[in-house]
């Protein structure tokens with residue numbers, strides 16, 4: 096097992112960990128205390144006060160805020176409840192034409208926009224690009240991950256969350272889009 100102390104984890108996050116040490120971390124048995132230490136390092140660096148429950152992706156975190164589990168950007172912008180796809184609250188650029196694809200790919204390396212489009216998701220607060228997906232036109236935004244935090248904390252970390260409830264682990268994205276449909280229909 097390759098243990099990483101706080102400084103080593105900080106170097107890992109900053110991409111400064113020497114390769115030999117990084118290789119040992121990647122291929123070795125995981126240090127049981129690493130997740131806690133990792134959260135501590137992230138929390139110290141955060142520009143927000145909310146308790147980090149899980150880093151969701153680069154720049155994105157699940158935090159406890161006002162009794163809810165929400166997804167936020169590292170700038171603090173809140174996308175909404177964890178159980179609804181955060182992408183629905185993002186700013187989106189859809190590259191669905193030859194002209195838009197041509198900005199980043201040459202003629203022979205880009206997709207046919209009749210078959211596939213690229214969607215780029217940005218934080219409305221700081222305009223950081225947070226995700227890119229390639230999907231057929233009309234396909235719903237991909238819900239990359241709905242983590243089961245209660246199981247993670249209780250069964251893997253041995254530290255059950257105080258507000259544990261199976262109700263957290265439900266995909267409610269359709270509730271959101273259903274509301275939008277009702278609004279659009281004037282119901």
Ligand SMILES: [Zn+2]
Pocket residue numbers: 168169170171172218219220221222223
């Ligand atoms: Zn942001």
